[in-house]
Amino acid sequence: MATERYNPRDAEPRWQQKWNEAKVFETDNDDPREKYYVLEMFPYPSGRIHMGHVRNYAMGDVVARYKRARGYNVLHPMGWDAFGMPAENAAMERGVHPASWTYQNIASMKSQLKAMGLSLDWSREFATCDVAYYQHQQRLFLDFLEKGLVYRKQSKVNWDPVDNTVLANEQVIDGRGWRSGALVEQRELIQWFFKITDFSQDLLEALDTLDQWPEKVRLMQKNWIGRSEGMMLRWEIVEATAPAGETEIEVYTTRPDTLFGASFLAIAADHPLAKDAAATNPAIDAFCEECRRAGTSLAALETAEKKGIDTGIRVKHPLDPSWELPVYIANFVLMDYGTGAIFGCPSGDQRDLDFARKYGLPVVPVVMPADGDAATFSIGDVAYDGDGIMINSRFLDGKTTGEAFEIVADRLSSMTLGNAPQGERKVNFRLRDWGISRQRYWGCPIPVIHCDDCGVVPVPKKDLPVQLPEDVTFDQPGNPLDRHLTWRHVACPQCGKDARRETDTMDTFVDSSWYFTRFTAPWEDKPTDLSAANRWLPVDQYIGGIEHAILHLLYSRFFTRAMRETGHVDAKEPFKGLFTQGMVVHETYSRGSGMSREWVAPADIRIEELDGKRRAYHLSDGEEVAIGSIEKMSKSKKNVVDPDDIIASYGADTARFFVLSDSPPERDVIWSEAGVEGAHRFTQRLWRLIAEASGNLRDVLSNPAKDGDAKAISQFAHKALKAVQNDYDRLWFNKAVARIYELVNALASPLTKVAAGEGDQAYRAAVRDAAEILIQLVAPMTPHLAEECWAALGNGGLLAHTNWPVYDDTLVIENDVILPVQINGKKRAELTISRDADQNAVTEAVLALDDVMKALNGQTPKKIIVVPQRIVNIVV
RNA sequence: GCGAGCGUGGCGAAACUGGUAGACGCAAGGGACUUAAAAUCCCUCGACUUCGGUCAUACGGGUUCGAUCCCCGUCGCUCGCACCA
Secondary structure, three states, X not given: XXXXXXXXXXXXXXXXXXXXHOOOOOOOOOXXXXXXXXXXXXXXXXXXXXXXXXXXHHHHHHHHHHHHHOOOEEEOOOOEOOOOHHHHHHHHHHOOOHHHHHHHHHHHHHHHXXXXXXXXXXXXXXXXXXXXXXXXXXHXXXXXXXXXXXXXXXXXXXEEOOOOEEEOHHHEEOOEEOOOOOEOEEEEEEEEEEOHHHHHHHHHHHHHHOOEOOHHHHHHHHHHHXXXXXXXXXXXXXXXXXXXXXXXXXXXXXXXXXXXHOOEEEEOOOOHHHHHHHHHOHHHHHHHHHHHHHHHOHHHOOOOOXXXXXXXXXXXXXXXXXXXXXXXXXXXXXXXXXXXXXXXXXXXOHHHHHHHHHHOOOOOOOEEOOOOOOOOOOOOOOOOOOOOEEOOOHHHOOOEHHHHHHHHHHHHHHOXXXXXXXXXXXXXXOOOOEEOEEOOOOOOEOOEEEEOOOEEEEOOHHHOOOOOOOOOOOOOOOOHHHHOOOOOEEEOOOOOXXXXXXXXXXXXHHHOOOHHHHOOXXXXXXXXXXXXXXXXXXXXXXXXXXXXXXXXXXXXXXHHHHHHHOOOOOOOOOEOEEEEEOOEEEEEEEEOOHHHOEEEOHXXXXXXXXXXXXXXXXXXXXXXXXXXXXXXXXXXXXXXXXXXXXXXXXXXXXXXXXXXXXXXXXXXXXXXXXXXXXXXXXXHHHHHHHHHHHHHHOOOOOOOOOOOOOHHHXXXXXXXXXXXXXXXXXXXXXXXXXXXXXHHHHHHHXXXXXXXXXXXXXXXXXXXXXXXXXXXXXXXOOHHHHHHHHHHOOOOOOHHHOOOOOOOHHHHOOOEEEEEEEEOOEEEEEEEEEOOOOHHHHHHHHHOOHHHHHHHOOOOOOEEEEEOXXXXXXXX
């Protein structure tokens, strides 16, 4: 029987339409079955999807389809992370309004995603720039404000004086604005902050409960939160050297044990005492200025030399009032960590040591390694910052660093300076509060009003939403909201006088910090429907890129806690399972070198292989092109492959199948033409085998064989089913692919026999059973092809509605096992024996094997190790 | 500098809890079918070999009856953080 080639261009839209008509993927919140929430990080609507999206969404779709077949009520929604700078840049460059640019992009990306055949519930779709979404975000903001989770404070920002805007740190390149090229200034602006630090300890501790997250991400978050245990320590200023009104300096330290090694105090250039000193001393002022400038731009590049200047201030050592130490301003002390002041212990800290050597300050070793010798231990150019035994530390000598920490902490806590304890134990975090103010148009307006009399007044909830005005211009730099003629003018909600709206909008990370919660009831007229949110959260499986390991995931964890405190959800953690997938990478091609180097797109070249050497030639002129390294797909290197082209020529199933095969999902996958063709051959092969046999299988009822020639077929299929099921449960897509290939290889000959009219009824029933298992196994990856095959076998109804098959235990367990037989750890023979044979029987049978007798050559075994159902090892 | 991870054929990779190293795919080579090509099907495919075997999982040691897997050291690559007191 001649069979037509499988034509994805015909089949894929056809099945997509059927799924659509049957609303297979629309999820009912009231469905009583066990829930499963699978989500991929929603995309920014840049205009086109790329291969990274294809891989990300293919993975999520496999999980969604698999869990659906397993009987779960699956929620698998999609939306758009739609606010942000690119829309405003488009407005500036091309005069398009950000809204129309964004919604057009959404429309085209949506049609691309639809062409992939993803099993998404599109009825829940929204974009974060929809008023219907961001009005609820404003409501959440106001609730957080009431709870004290939002506040304003002055803080330093990167200010671009040409564009009149604040720049994120990533937008500052070599001290200049990435767009304007202007030298970036540090400005103090009043900004809105979320109090994420209220949850520092909880965010840290709860990481331990996230056992379905990659260890790596948890570690990154742990380091980011940066908990340290130490103490606050107050140093009395020697009166004669004190600036007016100042009596003490407070420092934070994690090493109170090294207190006798102190030789100076150092404060940040922005420390209040530094400012006092600068006011009266031009040299100090100049030094502080220099620190500030270096801090903004090149600090990260140079491993900046430790520099400082003596303030003239002297302090008394807390444990010896007769001991006076100098106070320096130092460039390596940060104002926004701890108290902006440290005590320097040169022997125990490399920075302090470098500093001390430069300014001739004493270096007293106070800790030596446990196996050191107190008489000879000294410090050269390298500080010793490890644990050990105290020396040169009076009453601490001989104690361990841990003991010394406790003794000093206890003693200082019980001492007083003025009317407060000299020191107290203190846990400190690196994590800072989250600044959310952006001086931009295309973001969620912060719903507050500034009144000269009443101060900062929240917009009353009944007045929400605060909607972005549409009539804005982008012909001048700065925030269009600021110069809008009417929008910002508003009556104060409290006193009714003329007042001004806040013109800052929110960081777009706010938008993505709760969208997964909104998906649970996007129609609700409050931010959440509490029962729906509680039902669905946490997300069972979240899938996305590792680049969001810290910010997005940490902000979302904070947001969920804040929403919990304000009664919008009961869950504490948003994502139960997290998976970070690798990138799609591709070879690069280029010609020319240096400045005239030209990158060539994969679509414009042809590869030839001669004597094992691959060479690339340009399609247009036949000129040879150099094959470069394999890199992340990027426009600048032109090594991009457009998903649209792939779907048009091979179909969505091939693209999906390929990005899931080959590499483990957490690792990068190399996109190659040959690989895609291999995947495509597979789809054609599967179709051909099923289609050719379908005529003789249509009228047969599936039934696995328990004996006869067909038994092996049924065993193979049911074992594959068990294995692939396990692979899907663990997101081992590449292994599932390999096993599916094996199953197709094993079924090729039986299917061909059936196609030729061979095989009795029982044989055909077993083949049909195996074929159906195969189709179900590939369905999550290549759903259109699977539906087509399913229908070809004469099945009515959609495969997407069909339950996952159940493997037959008796077919999966072998009665006989093949044991490898080793002699001295090297394999010499094989033994086939009954699964439940006891040790003695195995030993006896092994020694009777020809190969074993030959290898032993008369020697008596010293020992025979039998690992049941595994292996036998004979030691001679 | 600190932290984490990785290193297996020509290539992407498998190998369960320490138990037959290289499944599966790609590339390559040979053959069948064809007037021919494509497609398809079959075979070979780590290295060396005196065809008995021997050596092979970055390198050097160790533990073990047995190590890709565990331990110690070295080298290389990737990622994250980087004055955090």
